[in-house]
Amino acid sequence: MPSAAERLEPKLEAVLCRLCERLGELSVTQAVKIPYLVDLVANHILGEPITEGTHQTWKMGVVTREVWFYAQQGGHIHDPFIIKGSNQHPGGKRIYLGGEPDVELTPEQLEIIDVVADIWGGYDAKRLGRFTKALNTHLDSDIWGANQPASIDEDAFARLAAGWEAFNRRLPSLDFADRRHWGEPIEDPAEYLERELGA
Numbered sequence: 001m002p003s004a005a006e007r008l009e010p011k012l013e014a015v016l017c018r019l020c021e022r023l024g025e026l027s028v029t030q031a032v033k034i035p036y037l038v039d040l041v042a043n044h045i046l047g048e049p050i051t052e053g054t055h056q057t058w059k060m061g062v063v064t065r066e067v068w069f070y071a072q073q074g075g076h077i078h079d080p081f082i083i084k085g086s087n088q089h090p091g092g093k094r095i096y097l098g099g100e101p102d103v104e105l106t107p108e109q110l111e112i113i114d115v116v117a118d119i120w121g122g123y124d125a126k127r128l129g130r131f132t133k134a135l136n137t138h139l140d141s142d143i144w145g146a147n148q149p150a151s152i153d154e155d156a157f158a159r160l161a162a163g164w165e166a167f168n169r170r171l172p173s174l175d176f177a178d179r180r181h182w183g184e185p186i187e188d189p190a191e192y193l194e195r196e197l198g199a
Contacts, residue, residue, distance in 0.1 A: 007076045008066055009052040010103040015113055016067070017080055018105065020097035022117040028071045028093050029125035033132055035064045036150060037116045037160075040135065042109065044157040050109050055152065057136065059145035061129030071095060135159045163197040 007013065015035050020026055026034075039049035053064040070076075071093055075083045080099030085092050105113070123131060133144065135156045150156075158164075186192045 006070075007079050008070055010101065011105070012051045012053045012064070012066060013079065014101035014103050014105050015051050016095070017097055017101040018110060018113045019117055019121070020081070020095065022114055023121045026095040027125065028068070028095070029128055030121065031071060031095050032063045032067045033061060033128045034116060034120060035067060036062045036132060036152075037120055038113055040152045040157055040160070041116055042112050043152045044154065045112060046108060049152060050105070050112070055150040056147040057139060057143045057145070057150050058147060060125075061144075062132035062136065062150040065147070131165060134165060158194070158197075161194075161197040 008016070012035065015038055016026070016031060019030070019034055023030070035051045035053050036055040039051050039053065039055065042048065042050045051064065053066055055062050056065050071083060075081050075095075080097060080101055082096040082098040084094050084096065086094050120128070120131070132150070136151050137159070138151070138155065139148070
């Protein structure tokens with residue numbers, strides 16, 4: 001666990017700075033979950049993650065571990081953030097930009113962060129938690145809360161497709177035992193899901 005004297009890894013710090021620039025203040029939930037989405041997209045597009053963060057399966061969804069402990073300890077005196085407590089917002093703390101990061105990100109990295117912020121930055125805490133869990137449906141339910149690694153592979157990326165979130169919300173209420181709703185056999189499940197989910 002990072003101590004109060006430690007700063008975030010430079011690239012993780014730079015990603016949070018860019019998210020603050022794009023979204024304004026960040027809730028702790030946004031700060032711990034959106035870097036995971038950034039790395040998921042970056043891994044697909046660039047072939048590697050950007051943040052150098054540890055994305056884990058916590059009870060309320062995927063959490064970037066270093067950011068959680070950093071925010072709980074109030075940050076570091078020499079970092080580019082201002083962390084303030086707030087009774088008006090769930091989670092209590094907000095992260096504001098108060099300086100510049102130590103490293104510059106590439107234009108491609110910045111573009112990925114901006115796209116992720118624009119698409120998922122408006123999700124509330126509950127929705128971000130459900131969404132990050134839905135990207136890891138291959139994991140058993142007992143993994144959530146066990147702080148195991150979350151996936152940033154191609155399967156998780158495919159679940160970013162527009163229809164996946166809606167499908168995942170409906171999944172618990174679907175009755176697969178009722179054969180009246182069955183269609184024709186599916187020869188290629190991956191091709192079928194890609195077509196149906198618009199991936």
